[in-house]
Each structure stands twice: as structure tokens, then as C-alpha cells.
Amino acid sequence: PPPGSRFANPHFFERLEDDIQRLKRKHAAACFVIVGDRNARTGSFSEYAAAECRDQLHAGTQNDPGVFLPRCSRDSVINGYGRELLSFCRRNDLIIMNGRGRDPHGDFTYVTGTGNSVVDYAVVSDSLFYSDPNAFSTIPTLLTKHHPISFRLPQKPNRKSSGTVS
Secondary structure, eight states, X not given: OOTTOTTOOTTHHHHHHHHHHHHHHHXXXXXXXXXEEOOOOBTTOOSSOTTTGGGGGBOSOSXXXXXXXXXXXXXXXXXXXXXXXXXXXXXHTEEEOTTSTTOTTOOOSEEETTEEEOOEEEEEEHHHHHHOTTOEEEOOOSSOSBOOEEEOOOSSOOOOXXXXXX
């Protein structure tokens, strides 16, 4: 729900993080996929601070790091929900798939006559991202304001990450 709505849940990311941490304690190798509309607008901001950059978010394998994949977005706005999403991703070793790979420009996911935005996201554990950084795309349509997003999950995650398995 939009900020200020009586349906908005100001503790959404805190509760989700509690669930992720609980599951990680029980299943150390667990991978996570979070998909949906949170009305979060993140602009082109990275979910990793420049100094961290998780091996520069290289596409490829551990032995062949490939090329740098910065995150792009046609939506230049960042809002409070967006800041929360970015911070949540940083704390939980999650990567936003939007704006990378087959979505090099960060195409709009919500299109109306009054404005366009990126509010629908696919967020995955870093090991899932490294398995196939080109697995995400948006699907333009005239049938709905929200453009469907498409992504593939690997059969076996690539365990490339900064020393830990997410």
C-alpha cells in the first residue's frame, strides 16, 4: 500500500528480516526469492555500498568473474520504501535483479497516463543471482498498469558469495 495508507505496514521489512534470520538459523544454505510490489522506488541506487560491492557484482562464475553489472533504472526517484528495501537487501545479502542482465535499463514495471515507475521487484539471495544474472526481464503489456516480471531460478545455486552461503 502507498505510504500513509491505513493498510501500510511500517514493520514489513523488520518482520520479513526476522523470518529470514530464523530460516537461516535452521537452514544455513537457504536461498531466498522475494517478488512483488512494495511501492518502493530505489532509483539506480545499489543495494550494496560502493566500498562493499560484493565482488563488484560480477556476472560469471567464481573462476571467471565476468563483467561488472551495475544496477540501472529508468525511474530516478527514491522514496522511503526504496531506502528501506535497499537497506534490507544490504543486511541480508540480497540482490535486486531489476536493472541488470536482460533488463539493462531498469524498465518501468508500473505504467500509467500520469507517470511511470519501478515498484515491482525480484530480489534474490546473492548465490541465486550469481547463478544467472541474465535471468530477469520485464514484459511490457497493455493489459495492466503493472508489467509482469519474468525470471528464472537455477536448478542449483552458485555458491559464489563473500565467504558465506545465503
